Amino acid sequence: MTIEELHTNPAYQDALVDLLYQLADDDFIVAYRGSEWLGLAPHIEEDVAFSSISQDTMGHATMLYELLESIGEGDANALAHARKADERKNAILLEMVNGSGTYLQEPKYDWAFAVVRHYCYTLAKTIKMKSLQQSSFEPLAQLAVKINMELHYHLLHWKTWFTQLMKIPGESQERMVAAWDRVMKDMKGVLALGSYEEDLVKYNVMTNETQLMHSWMQEMQSLISNYHLPIEVRLKMNSGNGRLGEHSKDLEDALNTLSSVYRIDPTAAW
């Protein structure tokens, strides 16, 4: 299926558009949360690495919003900045604040939460991109190939932090386990595919939710056994389903901050 052929199958288009919003909104908000760490990461090398990863991820969001624009969803910048919280399809886990305080005032961010959230998300994204490389929607299949090449480095990076901090006894392991328990409470929402799942599978846009969760759990389980980590996989979705437009106040606050320049001048060059 190409962009030009989409009009021949409105049900296909509806499901595809919903999925593209999920993918774009996930990358957009998680890249924003990552960018809030700039200058605050544990050491300078990490500052460079994390900002580079966030920049790549924001680049992926840009491509996905541009794909939505070419399908007729409107201007890519407006899709990123002007949509209200309840129109967003990102998973709730990805919008949660990094910790107490703000970037400018007493940021008491939780590095363990950042490591666990970003590793869990990057693994989920890698599994989705692998499936999307076989997608019946050609532009998305091509995009998935490109994204996957960059993701390789992100996954390597977060896996290193994740396994090392999980292995160090004492405060490190305690905080990592606490962060893991917190992430598990909403990780299911990252792997959820929303209300068009059936059509996405029917039209071979991507694999189903059960398969995604299975692959994710299998990868994580093998990591846990290889490294003898003191954690268990229990996927839940306690805070709501972001794929259905359910969100927390954290997202509203984030949107208010990140879209402030856009609201002053929508034509500003970035």
Next chain:
Amino acid sequence: MHAKQVEEALHQVKDPEIDTVSIVDLGMVENVTVDHAHIIVKLLPTFMGCPALEIIKNNVEATLTQSIKGIEKISVQFLYSPPWTSSRITERGMKQLKAFGIAPPPKQMDATGEWHVDCPYCQSTYTTMDNLFGPTACRSILYCHTCKNPFEAMKPVSTI
């Protein structure tokens, strides 16, 4: 006006962050078509979040306008398919990267995805990775234990 002429002119457009290497030698130019006075240049971004893309686009337009007469329209498009890979860098590009103090990407990665490059200054193989992520998306930071210099390397990027 001929596509060859355009390709020639594109050699003058350098990577804004590595000014010894042209976008042609970096393997970013996928296709050039000339339709009367309309030139279409299709480029492959190295990394999608690269903030230099807009600058490269402007530089392509400015350079072509200056060096070729009679152009009415220039369209610069970025494609992500085929994906850019580090094997697209030409032999000359590899040398020019080295001249800038950046080790060219290794031709092959091993099965584990690990890779090794020699020091671009003293050619020593006694180097270690300091940070997989560097000052730009496409570069990593390494250290040479022989000549005690930190240096950068282009990340290998492949579809595997």
